Amino acid sequence: MFVARSIAADHKDLIHDVSYDFHGRRMATCSSDQSVKVWDKSDDGEWHCTASWKTHSGSVWRVTWAHPEFGQVLASCSFDRTAAVWEEIVGESNDKQRGLSHWIKRTTLVDSRTSVTDVKFAPKHMGLVLATCSADGVVRIYEAPDVMNLSQWSLQHEISCKLSCSCISWNPSSSRAHPPMIAVGSDDNNVTYSGKVQIYEYNENTRKYTKAETLMTVTDPVHDIAFAPNLGRSFHVLAIATKDVRIFKLIPLRRESTTSSGPTKFEVQVMAQFDSHNSQVWRVSWNITSTLLASSGDDGCVRLWKANYMDNWKCTGILRGDGSPVNGSSVQGAALGAVGSGGAQTQNSVVGAASAGRKKAQLMPG
Template sequence: MFVARSIAADHKDLIHDVSYDFHGRRMATCSSDQSIKVWDRGDNGEWTCTASWKTHSGSVWRVTWAHPEFGQVLASCSFDRTAIVWEEIVGESNDKQRGQSHWIKRTTLVDSRTSVTDVKFAPKHMGLMLTTCSADGVVRIYEAPDVMNLSQWSLQHEISSKLSCSCISWNPSSSRAHAPMIAVGSDDSNVTYGGKVQIYEYNEVTRKYAKAETLMTVTDAVHDIAFAPNLGRSFHVLAIATKDVRIFKLVPLRKDNSSSAPTKFEVQVLAQFDSHNSQVWRVSWNITSTLLASSGDDGCVRLWKANYMDNWKCTGVLKGNGSPVSGQKGGSCIKYHSVKHFNRIVFMYYLQNSGLNTKI
């Protein structure tokens, strides 16, 4: 059954992104009103806005949390061509706001010449690294050499794409058998150039990222992309939000480890759904990669789950106002995105017989 909860976010314009921290007890939202809000979940389950501040001089497209091992750190990106790293600081005893926390700007990354469309921290095992992508078709990877000094970031890699970049996703696998990998999506309007999803892999020999695969069957604008948590699999699963929802399986083919050539993959389409009947804006996995949530311009959040035969089906639908669609079951806590409800955040939970909730 569904349990839905709605929060009046009080943003003054469209909310573009909602991001949970590692533990799922903190949440950040960003908006075209140029602000970020941080929300904390109390013991009673209620969400309270604990911080709100103006961040950029343009619409804020994305906000993301670093792993808590590196502190309470956020990164945001904007139409103003910058990405910014923020850190939460607890007031000292001589502070006017004794014991209270506030967010301060640690650094502004200004390498992009156009709108910075997405920002993501790398998986924890890679250290404190931050990746951005821009409308100029460049993916940039930064590293903080000293995690105690977040004002210093060095540009480690620039990956040039022929297409305007709209979204990125790190492969979260920590297996030594898998090299660091980034998926890049494009919303480029150039219809003559196919393959709006590109996979880049880091090579230890060349110490550079090289294109390993292009998903040529994805020819429409890509709005979001997400690698599924790996959990020891030998292959990778990638979800894509375009005019529909697509799930791909990437099976690495044998490779000589001494070779400088990137890994080649056998690409399989696991599922493709057009149930939204509109543009799909966000896709998000739960921690076990057994549930995928998607949201679209139809004002609905949909949940997808595979059965024992690996056939994916829709297991739940939630309307934008928080009410379940008649006859549907299922759900999981997700981030919600809809242009029709720009001042409201909707949460959905999947209550199983065991009474456990699974967070996406």
């Protein structure tokens, strides 16, 4: 049986995002109260707030962790048109703060003219690379050339998506057969624009990102998007949160030698589509093996989706925002990933914060 646990997050306004670190032992939350909080999981399974600070001068939409290979590093983005990078510093032995940690701002990224709606670190094999997207329809990709100096970031790419951007997801595949790839979702309300999800791929020859695919069947505003972890697959799996939950399979087509310089062409298949939330879906997130997808929506529930051996996806569990199971549904905790922007590594899931925003975070320990 799978149970939920409530955390008194003590944010003064709506919580917009929850993110786990790589190991699932730390968690960050962000809110319209302009703050970010960091939580650490103790040995007894309890979560304790170890840091809280004002990060921006507007609502903080997203917070995300870098890979721990680069230290304890967070990025946040806000309605104030900026993104920021934060690093945890542990006090030196001669410091009166000895052994105590504090978070300091390493840089502010100020290129956007409008609200910065999402921020994501690239897979670690690409180095310390950060992507942002904005309501101005531009995805910006930054790189820290010296990972020991996080105050220096250079803008490497600007991708114009034509539609206001709401969310981004890096393809995590480290296969040489798969160039760096980023998916972008738009929450544009104009129904005359179809294709609210665009996929861009890095071209080694031109050293630019070019559009490889547009998912024309996605016509409603997109709130979240998540590539599944790729454990040696030749194809890619992408989950989308819109007015329902959709799972797409992107199968790279074999290149003809004459067109080898262009972006990869894909066969796009819809693997699954669920409207069980009967409302807007706000977050989707995979577990580390990409066998389980969690989604949260305005119905106040987290729903868990799993494929059987025939590749048919079914709901395997439902939990309400207050943590109570629906219709006695139970889930094996060991299989569960996180709902929130990061932490597919962890066996905890977040309900309340990942929905339209609550002042308490709901945890479901595995």
